[in-house]
Amino acid sequence: MMRSAVYSFDHGVTHASELAEALGINLSRIDVHVFPDGESRVRVSAPARTALVYCPLDRPNGKLVELMLAVDALRRGGAERLILVAPYLCYMRQDKAFHEGEAVSQQAVARLLSALFDRIVTVDAHLHRVSSVSEVFPQIEAENLFAAETIAHFAARQGLAGQCVVVGPDEESAQWVARVADVLNAPSFTGRKIRRGDRDVEISFGEDIDVKGKAVLVADDIVSSGGTILSAIVAMRDRGASSVHVAITHALFDDAVFERMMSSGAERVWSTTSVPHPTNAISLAALLSNALRRELSE
Numbered sequence: 001m002m003r004s005a006v007y008s009f010d011h012g013v014t015h016a017s018e019l020a021e022a023l024g025i026n027l028s029r030i031d032v033h034v035f036p037d038g039e040s041r042v043r044v045s046a047p048a049r050t051a052l053v054y055c056p057l058d059r060p061n062g063k064l065v066e067l068m069l070a071v072d073a074l075r076r077g078g079a080e081r082l083i084l085v086a087p088y089l090c091y092m093r094q095d096k097a098f099h100e101g102e103a104v105s106q107q108a109v110a111r112l113l114s115a116l117f118d119r120i121v122t123v124d125a126h127l128h129r130v131s132s133v134s135e136v137f138p139q140i141e142a143e144n145l146f147a148a149e150t151i152a153h154f155a156a157r158q159g160l161a162g163q164c165v166v167v168g169p170d171e172e173s174a175q176w177v178a179r180v181a182d183v184l185n186a187p188s189f190t191g192r193k194i195r196r197g198d199r200d201v202e203i204s205f206g207e208d209i210d211v212k213g214k215a216v217l218v219a220d221d222i223v224s225s226g227g228t229i230l231s232a233i234v235a236m237r238d239r240g241a242s243s244v245h246v247a248i249t250h251a252l253f254d255d256a257v258f259e260r261m262m263s264s265g266a267e268r269v270w271s272t273t274s275v276p277h278p279t280n281a282i283s284l285a286a287l288l289s290n291a292l293r294r295e296l297s298e
Contacts, residue, residue, distance in 0.1 A: 001078055002026060002048035004296050006085075009055060009066065015273045015285070016054035019085065022289035023052075023296065030070050042069035047077030050295050053084050053117075058252055058275040060090035064112065071116045082117045083295060087274035087284055088250045089122040092136070095129050110136045121291055123147050123274050123284060124176070124221040124249040145287055147221075147249045147272050148176050152183030154270065154282045155217055155247060160184060164215040164245075169193065169203050169232040173220055180219050180247075191235070193228060203231035205239075212240035218266075222250040226257035230264050237265035246270065251277040 005026045008016030013029060020027035030053075031043040040062075051074050055067055071082060091109040094102075113120060119141035125133045133144035155161070162185045168177030170193035181188035191203040216236045223229050229246060236244050244266050251271035258279065261269055270281040 002046060004050040004052065005046070005048040006052045006054055007044060007070070007074070008053075009063070009070075011063075011276065012054050012056050014276065015056075015087075015283075016085075018273070018283060018285040019052075019054060019288055019292075022285040023292060025052075025296065030066075032066055040066050040069060042066055042073055044070060044073045044077060047074050047079045049079065050081045051079040051083070052292060052295065053082060055084065055086055056088045056275045057086045057090035058088050058250075064090075064109070068112070068116060081119075081295070083119045083121065083292065084113060084117040085121050085288060085292065087123045087272070087288065088252075089120070089125050089133075092126050092133075093128065095127070106130070106136060113137070114139050119143075119295075121145065121288065123272070123287065126222050126250075143291060145291055146176070146179065147274070147282075147284065147287065148179035148219075149183050150284065150287050151219065151247045151249070151270075151272065151282055152180045155180070155245070156184060158245070158268075160186075160215060160217055160245065162186065164217045165189075165211050165241075167191070167211075167216055167218045167232060167236060169218065169220055169228040176221055177219050180217070184217070186217075191232060203228060203235060205235055209239070211236055213242050215243045215245070216241040217245050217247060219247045221248070222252065223248050223257075224252040226253045226260060230257075230260055233261060233264045233266050243267045247282070248272070248279070250274050251279050 006020040009030045033041045091105040094105045121143050123145045125144045133142045166181040166188040168190035174190045191205045218232045246269040248271045269279045271279040272282040
């Protein structure tokens with residue numbers, strides 16, 4: 001039996017391959033066959049004692065069931081330690097019941113994943129009232145990595161170091177945006193978000209913020225409907241920015257939102273490889289492999 005290996009479904013295999021190469025271990029595909037009734041048959045080959053299961057959990061509902069079946073197959077094959085590598089971790093936003101009868105999805109999904117894995121590694125988990133991912137998974141090891149420095153180093157290679165202003169769309173992003181700006185040796189500021197619905201968002205910026213004639217990097221950890229980031233792009237263009245680039249950890253938006261970003265004045269839109277997306281440009285392989293390397297010697 002192999003000592004350790006990376007396992008991946010087809011939907012994440014490109015970036016799982018990058019991770020396996022960075023770690024210097026084998027990549028093994030998880031085979032899924034979907035029957036006419038919608039049920040899945042999951043097979044793994046050559047189980048390792050330590051199995052790193054790579055699975056970005058965007059569009060998660062079907063993935064969670066197949067992930068559960070893959071873990072069963074790995075355990076039956078002799079895997080002793082299972083690590084979930086989920087660069088995007090689903091259902092982290094709802095950490096309380098806002099209305100009577102609602103599920104607290106964060107806790108429900110955490111119970112499921114805690115029963116399956118010994119350790120979870122994710123990137124820029126979208127947490128609100130919970131301060132750390134270890135609070136979400138108190139019964140197992142859990143680690144939340146931050147992509148800010150990885151994004152900043154990428155932006156520096158694009159010529160933005162010391163040459164831009166870093167903008168966060170809302171107060172929640174202030175600390176994260178400050179990390180990006182610090183690496184780029186750039187000033188930063190954030191706007192104030194007013195949300196009226198899932199797709200109805202207004203961002204306001206202080207009158208004293210001056211970006212006229214300057215390059216702007218709009219940075220955010222997650223974009224889905226795109227309302228927040230679109231508002232920030234328009235605001236920067238209206239204030240005379242010479243260029244607006246966008247950098248995102250988790251790109252969950254569709255082609256229509258991307259087209260609106262470009263038509264609103266974005267010059268380039270870059271995302272990390274946390275989920276497969278046409279805007280992927282910033283590899284997370286080094287960040288993830290550094291966190292996972294100790295698994296190879298245990």
